[in-house]
Amino acid sequence: MTKFIFVTGGVSSSLGKGIIAASLGKLLQARGFKVTIQKFDPYINVDPGTLNPYEHGECYVTNDGAETDLDLGHYERFLGVPTSQANNVTTGRIYQTVINKERAGEYLGKTVQIIPHITDEIKRRMRLLAQNNEYDIVITEIGGTVGDIESLPYLEAIRQLRMDLGRDYSLVIHLTLIPYLRAAGELKTKPTQHSVKELQETGIQPDILVCRTEHEIGEDIKRKLALFCNVEIEDVIEAIDAKTIYDVPNLMLQEKLDMRVLSKLNFRNAKTVNLQQWNNFLKKLKNPSFRIKIGLIGKYNELQDAYKSIHESFIHAGAANDCKVDVVPIHSGNLESADIGSVLSGLDGVLVAPGFGERGIEGKILAIHYVRENKIPFFGICLGMQCAAVEFARNVLDLKTAASTEVNANTDVPVIDLMPEQKKITAKGGTMRLGAYACHLQQESKSFHIYGNREIFERHRHRYEFNNEYLELFENNGMKPAGVNPETGLVEILELTDHPWFIGVQFHPELKSTVENPSPLFVSFVAACKTYKYDNSKEKLAINA
Ligand code: GLN
Numbered sequence: 001m002t003k004f005i006f007v008t009g010g011v012s013s014s015l016g017k018g019i020i021a022a023s024l025g026k027l028l029q030a031r032g033f034k035v036t037i038q039k040f041d042p043y044i045n046v047d048p049g050t051l052n053p054y055e056h057g058e059c060y061v062t063n064d065g066a067e068t069d070l071d072l073g074h075y076e077r078f079l080g081v082p083t084s085q086a087n088n089v090t091t092g093r094i095y096q097t098v099i100n101k102e103r104a105g106e107y108l109g110k111t112v113q114i115i116p117h118i119t120d121e122i123k124r125r126m127r128l129l130a131q132n133n134e135y136d137i138v139i140t141e142i143g144g145t146v147g148d149i150e151s152l153p154y155l156e157a158i159r160q161l162r163m164d165l166g167r168d169y170s171l172v173i174h175l176t177l178i179p180y181l182r183a184a185g186e187l188k189t190k191p192t193q194h195s196v197k198e199l200q201e202t203g204i205q206p207d208i209l210v211c212r213t214e215h216e217i218g219e220d221i222k223r224k225l226a227l228f229c230n231v232e233i234e235d236v237i238e239a240i241d242a243k244t245i246y247d248v249p250n251l252m253l254q255e256k257l258d259m260r261v262l263s264k265l266n267f268r269n270a271k272t273v274n275l276q277q278w279n280n281f282l283k284k285l286k287n288p289s290f291r292i293k294i295g296l297i298g299k300y301n302e303l304q305d306a307y308k309s310i311h312e313s314f315i316h317a318g319a320a321n322d323c324k325v326d327v328v329p330i331h332s333g334n335l336e337s338a339d340i341g342s343v344l345s346g347l348d349g350v351l352v353a354p355g356f357g358e359r360g361i362e363g364k365i366l367a368i369h370y371v372r373e374n375k376i377p378f379f380g381i382c383l384g385m386q387c388a389a390v391e392f393a394r395n396v397l398d399l400k401t402a403a404s405t406e407v408n409a410n411t412d413v414p415v416i417d418l419m420p421e422q423k424k425i426t427a428k429g430g431t432m433r434l435g436a437y438a439c440h441l442q443q444e445s446k447s448f449h450i451y452g453n454r455e456i457f458e459r460h461r462h463r464y465e466f467n468n469e470y471l472e473l474f475e476n477n478g479m480k481p482a483g484v485n486p487e488t489g490l491v492e493i494l495e496l497t498d499h500p501w502f503i504g505v506q507f508h509p510e511l512k513s514t515v516e517n518p519s520p521l522f523v524s525f526v527a528a529c530k531t532y533k534y535d536n537s538k539e540k541l542a543i544n545a
Helices: 015-030 071-079 091-103 112-128 149-163 192-201 218-229 246-254 257-264 277-288 304-320 340-343 359-371 383-395 446-452 468-476 521-535
Strands: 003-009 035-041 088-090 139-143 170-177 208-213 236-240 290-298 324-332 351-353 378-381 402-404 413-418 433-443 454-462 464-466 479-484 491-498 502-505
Touching: 003 015, 003 149, 015 071, 015 139, 015 170, 015 246, 015 257, 015 324, 035 071, 035 112, 035 324, 071 304, 088 091, 088 257, 091 112, 091 149, 112 149, 149 170, 149 236, 170 192, 170 257, 192 208, 192 218, 208 218, 218 236, 236 433, 246 257, 246 277, 246 340, 277 304, 277 351, 277 413, 290 359, 290 521, 304 324, 304 521, 324 446, 324 521, 340 378, 340 479, 351 383, 351 521, 359 378, 359 383, 378 383, 378 521, 383 413, 383 464, 383 468, 383 491, 402 454, 433 446, 433 491, 446 479, 446 491, 464 468, 464 491, 468 479, 468 491
Parallel strands: 003 139, 003 170, 035 088, 035 139, 170 208, 208 236, 290 324, 290 351, 351 378, 378 502, 402 413
Antiparallel strands: 413 464, 433 454, 433 479, 479 491, 491 502
8 A cells, every 4th residue: 555755844945845855755766666756735826837937937747738836847857757737736726626516516515614625635636646556655745834824724634644544654754944043153943843833733743854954963953853843863854955956865865764764654675775877877967077058048047947947957968978067047138139149159059948928039039040150059949949940931031020929920921820729729727738749750850860769759838839831941941840740740840950959849858857867859969069169179178177
């Protein structure tokens, strides 16, 4: 029977619950257990698909087309196991289900209440991934911080579920902060004591405390926390700030978080931990021989989290190339009035990011014009590919009024247009072309060599597409559809033939890049940028030399 681990957070947000959950998941997996991680978010949006990236960072998309929280990206990157619609649930979705049932008369005239109806629905969804006995362990991260009004129904559901499941079948890990007061030169435990008290008031005694800290917490603090928070001293786990999130599994291993969890859940069959592939990645990540600079052009660059998966994909692809990738954020809005040559000087490659709406588009097109003509490696993702098509139409095909209808609905040259099935859609949430679709690669294309496969599956999130009326004209002039969806003929990849590396993709390869399986396109792009830099300058400087 599947066992459950719940991860709650206290004292402050942004403590990295997602990374702790993913790291624990990784360790349990490395000891031979089948693990999945799900996230319950206490906000009212039905999913994060409608949220502005400034609000909540990137919207992560699963194979089955769910628009989800970016923590699911961490789960996949760490565990290498795909998540699905069931792995992310919000309060909005819980209420939507309950209200729909009420409207359908399924409560038979009863008063519908938070307890038991909302909590029952939470519990049902918490157990969903355990249904087929596919996993030994389901880790459930609860978004937000203990003490928030929104979190209460989730905590109550956990309390009830622990009773339903019985001993040895569940445990609660509480992640908290141990602040360091510089003036006093001391680490402080009081906020953690308060937050554990708050959790106890809901009827939950945490089994393990994971304490985020800037400084080592030492035995005394551990003993104090154990005493006041009613846990064993071995169950006070230090989570010291790490240089990279990818160090956290090893840090948790040193602190024996995995073994404490397994003994409490009464698992007796743990294997010795196997993190060989993971540690190979870390070794390469930390000792790169090369270093390149890639410009990331987007309009949400103020917030790193808005392009989380792209940043992480560069880390994976960099390690695979023995190369540190410095990602230079470039705000597309600033490019229109800038001297493009000087803004892009010193870069070894340019990636134009996904996005929506018209802001910043012209800047992106100017940058693409420059990198195309100057043969600088270019990678366009989703909107980035669409901008590359517009640039090509305007400056190579001389169709000066070319545009995407997302930006100019009345253009006479709509090289990018709304997909036909999108034309009748007005509702906003979950209505784009979402999730994994097949793409057939042309045998003689660069993409085929990169993937080494005729058929690939990548994930999508868009409403607009390349307009196939212009396909022949593009092809005859050197922009090839290297990948096409076999059912619809939708262009998935555009490649420029007369360029060292110029690829635009309608899908999001960054969503499938993991530590142990980096995205082939990112790996190849980084290799091309490395060649561009080191072959051009003959600079062979190893950065550690
Ligand atoms: N706005 C474009 C579309 O909807 C691109 C979307 C994206 O970059 N994710 O097709």
